[in-house]
Amino acid sequence: MTFETAIVTGAGQGFGLALTTALSSRGTTVVACARDGGRLRAATAGLPGVVAVPGDVTDPAFREALVATARRHGGLDLLVHNAGELGPSPLPVLEHYPLDALRGVFETTVLAPLALTQLALPMLRASATGTVVSLSSDAAVEAYPGWGGYGAAKAALDQLTAVLAVEEPSLRVHAFDPGDMRTAMHQRAFPGEDISDRPEPATVVPALLRLLDERPPSGRHRAADLAAGSTR
Template sequence: MNVKNKSVLITGGSRGLGRALALEFARAGARVALVARDIEPLRKVVAEIESQGGVAFAIKGDVGDKQAIYPMLGQASELAGPIDILINNASTLGAVPLQPLIDTDCESFEHALAVNTVGPFRLAKAVLGSMLVRGEGLVVNISSDAAVEAYPNWGIYSASKAALDHLTRVWAAELEGSGLHMISVDPGEMNTKMHADAIPDADPRTLANPQDVARRILKIVEGGSYAVRQLAARQSA
C-alpha cells in the first residue's frame, strides 16, 4: 500500500518507535494522527513533522481506557480522514524493575493486558468497519520477540504480546479476501526508553536505532506482501 495521502493512526506516538514511525510515514506523504497520554511531547513531534512539510495531528488518549477509544478514533478521523492504516504501537512493560511472575500482582497483569492486548483489539474493531466498506485497510500490531520466547521476568509483557500476536493471526484468517490485512511486526531490540527501563545495563551500541526500524516497517507496509508475522530487526533488512 502506497502511504501517500493515506490517513495513518499511530498510538504511542510521542517517543521511541512511535515517534520514528510518525516521522517516516509523514515523510512518505501520509497524514499521521498521533495518540499518547501526554499531549505536550506529541505536539513537539507534530511541530517537527510540520517543519519538514508533513501533515500531523496530536491527540491525547489512553489506549488502555475503553471509554477513550471511540472519542480518540473520532478525533483522528475528523482531523486526518477515515483511517487507512492503524499502527498499534503503544505498550507497557508493567512494573519496573521487571519482576518474576510469582511477585507480580494481578492488577499489573490486568493493566498490561488492557494496554497491550485489549486496547489494540478495541481500536482494530473500531476502524475495521469503515475499512470494510472501502475494501482496503491495514492494521499493524507492534509485537516483540518476548511474544515467542520465555524470558524470565518478562511474564506479563510476554503474555500480553503473545495474545496480541494470536489475535492478529486469527483476524488475518478471518479477513482473508476482504482487501483488509492484519499483521504483527517484531521490531527487535531498540535504543528506547522502554528498553532502558527493562534492561538498564544494556549497551546502546548493540541496539537498533528506532528510525532505522521505522524505515523497515514503512517498507513492509508499502511492499504489500503481508505475511502475518514479520521482523523489522536489523538482520531482516
C-alpha cells in the same frame, strides 16, 4: 505506497514517533496519540499532516475520539498498535509478579488494541489499502526470565492479530517484531544498564515501510528478516 490516513498509538517517542515522522514525510495524515500530551505535541510539532491527539488508549471515550478524528480526515487506511506497557521495573519473575500490574499490561497491550480495532474496522474495510499492524516482540515467542508478563501480553496480541487476519481477508493484518531498540521502555527493562548498542528506532522503520509497501499476505514478520530478504 502512500496511505492517506493512519492512526499510530504510542507516538510520543521511540518507534511510534519514528514511524509517525516517516509516514508524515510520505504525505500521510497521521492521527498520532500518546498519554503525555506535552511530549506528543512537542515531538510532532512541525511534522506536516500530523494531528496530535493526547490520551490513553485504555479509555473508551478516548478511543472513540481517536477514530472520530480519523473519520473527520477522510477515513482510515492504516492502524498501528504501537502503544504498550512493560510492567514493573525491574522485571519481576512470575512467582512475584503483582497481578494488578499484569492486568494493566494486558489492558494496554491486548484489550485496548482490540477495542480500537473494533471501532476502526468499518473505515478499514472501506479503504482499498486497509491495514492493521500490531507491534510484537521476540518475548512473545521466546521464554526470557522476567519477561513473563510482557511476553504473555504480546503473545496474546499476536494471536488476536492472526485471528483477525483470517476473519478479515480483505485487509492486510500484520504482527511486526522490530527487535531490540534503544527506547525508554527497553531502558526501563534494564535499569542502570548501558543499552547504547541497541539500534535507534528510526533505523528499524524502513523494515516496516517495506512491509507496508510490498503488501505481502497477512502474517507475522521480523524486522531482521525484512531487512535481509523478501517479505513473500
